[in-house]
Amino acid sequence: MKNYRIGIFGLGTVASGLIKILKKEKINYQNRFNVNFELSQVVVHDLQKKRAPEFDGLNISDDPAKIIEDPAIDIVIELIGGKTVAKNIIEESLQTGKHVITANKDLIASEGRKLSRLAKEKHVGLFYEAAVAGGIPILRSLSNSLASDEIEQINGIVNGTSNFILSQMRQNKISYAAALKTAQEKGFAEADPSNDVDGIDAAYKLQILADFTFGKQINQRDIQMGGIRTITQADLQDVTDLGYEIKLLASATVISNKLELSVAPTLVPKGHPLASVQNENNAVFVNGRYSGGLMFYGPGAGEFPTANSVAADLIELTKKIDQPESFNTNFSSDLTLAKPKDRIASRYIVFNVANRPGVMHKLSAFFLMSDINFRNIRQYDPVGDNTRVVIITYPASDAQLNPVKTTIRKARGVEIIHEFKLLIEPKEVTNA
Amino acid sequence: MKNYRIGIFGLGTVASGLIKILKKEKINYQNRFNVNFELSQVVVHDLQKKRAPEFDGLNISDDPAKIIEDPAIDIVIELIGGKTVAKNIIEESLQTGKHVITANKDLIASEGRKLSRLAKEKHVGLFYEAAVAGGIPILRSLSNSLASDEIEQINGIVNGTSNFILSQMRQNKISYAAALKTAQEKGFAEADPSNDVDGIDAAYKLQILADFTFGKQINQRDIQMGGIRTITQADLQDVTDLGYEIKLLASATVISNKLELSVAPTLVPKGHPLASVQNENNAVFVNGRYSGGLMFYGPGAGEFPTANSVAADLIELTKKIDQPESFNTNFSSDLTLAKPKDRIASRYIVFNVANRPGVMHKLSAFFLMSDINFRNIRQYDPVGDNTRVVIITYPASDAQLNPVKTTIRKARGVEIIHEFKLLIEPKEVTNA
Known part of the structure; x- marks a missing residue:
């Protein structure tokens, strides 16, 4: 039996879930994996905060050195989130030869590569399955099972809050404002929901997914961003009638060796597996040259699903503790970013x-x-002096569409409310 | 760069796909994984069979010794299928210290544990991701990412042929016979479709899934089996109206430490992700105590998807070639099989x-x-002297239902056409 001493930063939802799992599964992990995890130290920001009685026996401190400077601690689990303090904790832990597991998407989105290189240099492991899509094992699948494939596209519903809002609007025929209120009441959305509904949270996850899928650390500014605030019942009625669902998709697509990145409301055909992902669930759809279309579906957040991803990282880490191979360190590609002429899709305007x-x-x-052709046109009865017109175009590039939008902005009597792309589906692979 | 010499048994669809992938991705695998795969030898049954010109340069023989007795060959890939010859090939390869990758579900279903133990003894790897659900990385996910969880239930659509037939019947309102004909024309079903439509193929896969999920090698005779031959348009109309889809599900459920196993047509509520799996696609839905409900969706067969699973096994094997850890060798549980009183579900009769x-x-x-209560009853207009009656019951055990069925068999004027269960959904986990 191998014994590992663990230090955890943070005692929020995910940390609580993890501590409960490690306690409940202690004997199970000993029998199945021949490992014993010993929770040596928890470090929190506010020592005065009231904790649940089940955490009574734990060593809790507010001094990070209790973990980082304790040579007996083998594995550090960072669950405080945020960029600054977490970055220091992870860097110092790696520097002192400790393995690190984190669920910190904000930090990994921009620093994942750098931290992974540091881990490799120090011969320790760095894992962060929980950082993307909570309980769904998408990073490990991309890193192991799909590494043999050439991935062509990845589309993720990776923000549970916005998917919950859109599902509620669709199911209960309520407004965005009413659905947001329900999400806030259920604890799915924060008082200021910007991070979720404007696509920022999804963009962090896309940065990590794109790195795993295409071997490229990208900047958030290279992602075309759009949010769900302007979506109305009229939109949902239109797209439903025309055979689509609107989903906030985080997408990365390779087209002729160019990488196209976006987080935006997207029209998904009803028969597509992503169309049936409801409420706070997440799903990532991967189109591979060989594996075809795969989807990984499950809870994108929550105490136990997310904590289970951390627990899985722990077990995988200890399986090859002497030569831990961090996620994704050897994979880089020379893809360049798609230009407006490369970004081709049908549009719902x-x-x-x-x-x-x-x-x-x-x-x-x-x-x-x-030279843009129309596929569907709908003009509705006027409300006052104005009328709603909806057009779905045949595939056109941003380079084609942008001058049209500029012209419309200058024209009188015509205004664009919003413009969403239709999901691009890679052609089926018939021959390698 | 590490060089591995590979011997492949078989040159059918999957082997062809694999050879094309290894050729196309050679440089990619060298750069990304620092490995070179050298295809040293292919062994086929019939040397006279005409081969595609792209296989011209290969060493092809009909003598198994060319692979098994060649000490230079490191990895054997068995893609001939069947139980007898394949078993000898795999055993002898492992005995001589070669790593083995196979896609052979029939053999692994019954011999998986034994062969894995032999591999462990000989310090070589044995992997077979392609044996279940073709291109979907379900075995590696169960073995890695979900090993930290306690799985409560697994439900798989793991036979593409029967799912294609049911989808076609539903979409095009055609009979079972007509849908089977289409499947045969498209090459999805064989002239004798029994293996697919009676659940035998799905049962092999369930044996493997249950071993990975619950640590128990099970016998096919312990699985309650049912096929799709008797399903009619009237059934599809009923279940659609009542809010369900009929899917041939391979299910393994733990209820109070008892394991319930079945392959049978099952009513899946329309909102459940398994309900939207169409045509020849496969999906495996896993309910974990911690991870909640996860689904893995994708192509269940096909040249490239299946070959990609073999290629992924190859790369994973070489990542820890010195200490290869075969799938699932250390996991066993003391679950006993569910008895009729434990097998509780709502029924569609x-x-x-x-x-x-x-x-x-x-x-x-x-x-x-x-003491069985009814939830829905439908009686239709008579056809001749008889009439169709459909009943959905509230949950009842087989122990409750079996005497009812016996009584009905003896009664006059009442006959059971068929009886399917409704999907059992584990209660949501609210506390670990």
Whole structure:
């Protein structure tokens, strides 16, 4: 039996779940994996905070040195989140030869590569399965089972809050504001929901996913961003009638050796597995040259699902503790970022136009200018002096569409409410 | 760069796919994993068979000794299938210290444990991700990412042929016979489809899944088996109206430390992710005490998806070639098999009854005898002297239902056409 001493930073939801799992499964892990995990020290920010009685026996301190400077501690688990303090903790732990497990997506999104290199240099492990899509084992699958494949595209519903809001709007025919309120009441959304509904949280996860999938550490500014705030019941009615669901997708696609990155509301055809992902669940759909279309579905957050991902990292780490191979250190590609002419998709565009003769004539002239063809058009009965027009186009590039949008912004009587892409589906692989 | 010499048994669909992948990805694998795979020898049954020109340069023989007795060959890949010859090949390869990768579900279903023990004894690796659900990395996920969890239930759509037939019947409102014909024309079903439509193929996969999930090598005779041959459009209409899909599910459930195993048509609620798995696709849904409900979805067969699973095994094997840890060798549990009183589910039961007074009175008396309550009842207009009656019951055990069925078999004017269970959903985990 091998014994490992563990130090945990933080005692929030995930840490609580982990401590309960390690206690409950102690004998099970001893029998099955021949390891014993000994929880030596917990470090918290606020020592005065009231803790549940089940944590009574723990060594709790507010001094990070109790973990970092204790040579007996083998493995550090960082669960405080945020970028500054967490970064110091992880760097110092790696420097002193401790293995590190974290669930910190914000930090790993930008520093994952650098920290992984440091871990490799120090011959210790660094794992962070819980950082993306909570309980879904997507990083380990990309790193192990899918490493033999050439991935062409990855599409993730990786923000449970926004998926919950969109699902509630769709199921109960309620407004964005009402659905957000429900999400806040259930504890799925914060008082300021910006991080979730504007796609920032999903973008962090996309940075990590893109690194694992395409071997490239990307900047958040290279991701085309869009949020769900402007989506209305009228949109949901349109897309439902036309055979789609709207999902906030984090997407990374390789097209002719160019990498296209976006987090945005996207129209997903109803038959696609991503279309049926409801409420706070997450899913990541991976299109591989060989493996075809795979989807990994499950809870994207929560005390036990997320803690279980940390526990799985722990066990995997100890399986090859002498030569721990951190996630994804040897994989880099020379992909460049897609340019506007490379970013091709069908578009769902919603207009508010003046209700008078010639408006559709003018609108269609703008699109003809860029040689963009329409697939569906809907004009609704006017409300006041204006009317809602919805157009789905055939595939067109941003380079084609951007001048149309510029022209429309200058034109009178026509206004774009919003524009979402339709999911691009890679052609089926018929021959390697 | 480490060089590995590979011998492949078989040159069918999966072997062809693998050879193409290894050729196309050679440089990629060298760069990313620092390994070179050298295809030293292929052994086939029929040397005279015409091969595609792309295999011209290969060393092809019909003598197994060319691989097994060649000390220079490090890794044997068995892709001939079947139980007898394949078993000898794998055993002899392991005995001579070669690592083995196989896609052979029939053999692994019954001999997986024994062969894994032999591999361990000889300090070589034995992997077989491709044996279950083709391109879906389910075995490695169960073995790595989910090993920290206590799995409560696993439900798989693991036979693409039967799922294709059921999907076609549902989508195109055609009969079982017509859908089977389409499947045969598309090459999804064989001339004798028994293995697929009677659940035998799915049962092999369930044996392997249950071993990984619950640490128990089970016999096929311990699985309650049912096939899809008797399903009609009337059934599909009923279940659709009532909010379900019928899927051929391979299920393993732990209820109070008893293991319940079945391969049978099962009513899945429409909102459940398994309900939306269409056509030849596969999916495995795993309910874990901590991870909640996870689903792994993708192609269950095909040249490249299956070959990619073999390629992933190859790369994982070489990552720890000195201490290869075969799938699942240290996991065993003391679960006993569920008895009829433990096997509890709601039932969908279809009757053919005589169209005369008193029949429903008699039928309901039979169920009252076992204290079984009804949730839905539908009686249709008669066809000739008989009429179709459909009952969905509240949860009842096999021990409750079996005497009812015996009584009905002896009664006049009442006949059971078939009886399917509704998916049992484990209660949500609220506290560990």
